Structure formats: C-alpha cells, structure tokens
Amino acid sequence: MHIGLGKCASTYLQTVWLNEPRYVSADMLRAAKAVRDLALSPNPVSLPKLDLGVRAGGGQSLIATSEGFTWGYINKPDRQVHIPQLHALSAKLLGQSDLADSLLIIVRNPIDWIRAAHEQSIKQRGSQTAAEFVVRQEGLIRGVLDLQTVLEAYRPWFSNIVILSAEQLREDPEGFWSNYARRLDVPRPAPALLKAAAEKEFSNQSLNLRLASLAAMNASMDALVEVYGALDLPTYAQQERQAKLKELDEAAQWATRRIAEFGSDEHLHRLAPLFSALPAEDFAVFRLGQDLHAHLSERFLAPLRDDSEFDTGRVEAYAAALDARRDGAS
Numbered sequence: 001m002h003i004g005l006g007k008c009a010s011t012y013l014q015t016v017w018l019n020e021p022r023y024v025s026a027d028m029l030r031a032a033k034a035v036r037d038l039a040l041s042p043n044p045v046s047l048p049k050l051d052l053g054v055r056a057g058g059g060q061s062l063i064a065t066s067e068g069f070t071w072g073y074i075n076k077p078d079r080q081v082h083i084p085q086l087h088a089l090s091a092k093l094l095g096q097s098d099l100a101d102s103l104l105i106i107v108r109n110p111i112d113w114i115r116a117a118h119e120q121s122i123k124q125r126g127s128q129t130a131a132e133f134v135v136r137q138e139g140l141i142r143g144v145l146d147l148q149t150v151l152e153a154y155r156p157w158f159s160n161i162v163i164l165s166a167e168q169l170r171e172d173p174e175g176f177w178s179n180y181a182r183r184l185d186v187p188r189p190a191p192a193l194l195k196a197a198a199e200k201e202f203s204n205q206s207l208n209l210r211l212a213s214l215a216a217m218n219a220s221m222d223a224l225v226e227v228y229g230a231l232d233l234p235t236y237a238q239q240e241r242q243a244k245l246k247e248l249d250e251a252a253q254w255a256t257r258r259i260a261e262f263g264s265d266e267h268l269h270r271l272a273p274l275f276s277a278l279p280a281e282d283f284a285v286f287r288l289g290q291d292l293h294a295h296l297s298e299r300f301l302a303p304l305r306d307d308s309e310f311d312t313g314r315v316e317a318y319a320a321a322l323d324a325r326r327d328g329a330s
Helices: 008-018 029-039 077-097 110-123 131-137 138-144 147-154 166-171 173-185 191-202 208-232 235-262 265-272 290-306 312-325
Strands: 025-026 059-064 102-107 160-165
Touching: 008 059, 008 191, 008 290, 029 077, 077 110, 077 138, 077 147, 102 147, 102 166, 102 173, 110 131, 110 138, 110 208, 110 312, 131 138, 138 290, 147 160, 160 166, 160 173, 166 173, 173 191, 191 265, 208 235, 235 265, 290 312
Parallel strands: 025 059, 102 160
Antiparallel strands: none
C-alpha cells in the first residue's frame, strides 16, 4: 500500500508501477475520495467497500496507491480540521482490506513540501501569497505533515511501514530503489522504465516565477464570477446564470493555469493590465510561527528520528530548513 504523502513524487512512482509488467497497480483514487467525503461527517457510520478492480498474477506484485488517503481539502480551510479523521478512516479501510502487510510512505523536506502545496493551491484557483497560505491553510500543513498521527493510525494494521525520502529518489536513485526493494521485498523496476518515468516527471515543470501571475489572474476571475453571481437579473437571465456560472468557473481555472504554464512572455504582457501581480520574490516568501514550527518538529521530525532506517543526516537537514524559516530566525 502506498499512501503518499501528497506532493512527494507520487505521480512519478505511479507511472513506474503502472508500466512495470512485474507489478499490478491499483489506482485507489475513488476509494480515497470516498473516505475524504466520509471524514467530513461528525459520525461516519460505514466505510466504502474496497474494490481494487485488478488482481496480481503469478510472479507479480500488487501495488495499491493513492496519496489522497493523506491529502485533501486544499483551499478549503474550514474542512482541514478533518484531516486527522481522514488518517484514521483511511487506515481502517486499508487495514481491514487485508490486502497487504507493507505500507510505503514518501516524505520530503517540509519547507519544500509547503512550497509545493502552495503552488498546488494556486493551480487549483487559489490566489494567496505563500505567507497568506501558511496562515490561512495552516490546518492543511499541520494535518498532512502530522506523521506521528499517520503512523499511530496505520501501525495496528500494517506490520511493515517503510518511510523513504523524495530527496534520495532524486539525488541517489540507486540507493532509493535498493532500499525500496529490500525493505518491501518487491522487485526493482527496470532501469529503462525508471528513466522514461523520470523524463515525464521532470517535464512537468514548476511555475516558479509565473506563480504570482497565475494567482493574480485567479483573483481577477474570482471577482468576475462573484460579481456575475451577485447581479440582480431578470428571471430568464437567472436561469441562464445557473448553467453559465459552472461553465465559467471551470473554464477560468484551466484557462488561467494553461496560460501560466504554456503562454509566452508576450501573452502575459498583453494580459498584465487586467490584473496586478506581486513581485515573484515577495509572493513566495513565508515564515513559520513558533507554534507551527514546534508542531512540525514534534509531529514530523520526531517520528523520523525514531525510525532507525531513516537517514539521520536527512532528518537534521529537514530540521535546519525548519529552523531557518522560524519567526525570529536570522
């Protein structure tokens, strides 16, 4: 079972598993969505039936995967308080299935994770600066990076929990795949397949300096949708609006995102008078409050320090990155 964490090379790994003939990959996307919906209920009564839709043949390894079991509710701060419940229900669903005794969790530098989560929020119609994101969506950061709660939820169900780092996958793929094969007792994917999957993954470039422009376009489109939705319209136009608002909202998300991803500098220059974007450097700056820093130190770093197989040097690099972003740090 692979449960993320989200923004930790999940797409790359899923591409590998899907294309490696010695694996059968079960996409758990729908199951994860069902559990996320259920986690919002104050008294969830029943878990969905887990149907993988695939079976492993002779000599094959079954991989059931979805980062959605540990990730959800981005840009919905009021729902992020339910992430601990998501962990508990996901663990119960996957554990009761009795399909595997091994669980794979991928982690990364928490500061890099926050940057990636902020970018994802912008890609999903957000418009907050990084500093605003850390404050307004602190529940997402606390919930997803609460590795202690994740481990406490899954330990009763899985006898072999393996935590690997996304940094090792990028910097030392040989070491990563050796650890992966040894600790999970599964075959190493073919080298040619790993190379092809890496090329596909790295072609999905970060928006980097264009993130501020996308956020500004999102804010402008949000204002357009809000004003259109608030107009006092005649009856015929009200009926029309019900359908058009949904179309406009969906089109706005993908139009602005694709412009930021694939548009030329000339395209952005033409659009610039329509929105006001913060300088890219200011847009990405954030600090961690003392409480959030303490939470990540106790609930994310401490479990990694307790894992005898996890590289201690890596943990200390994570700790140094957190300390450098703490309020009051020079």
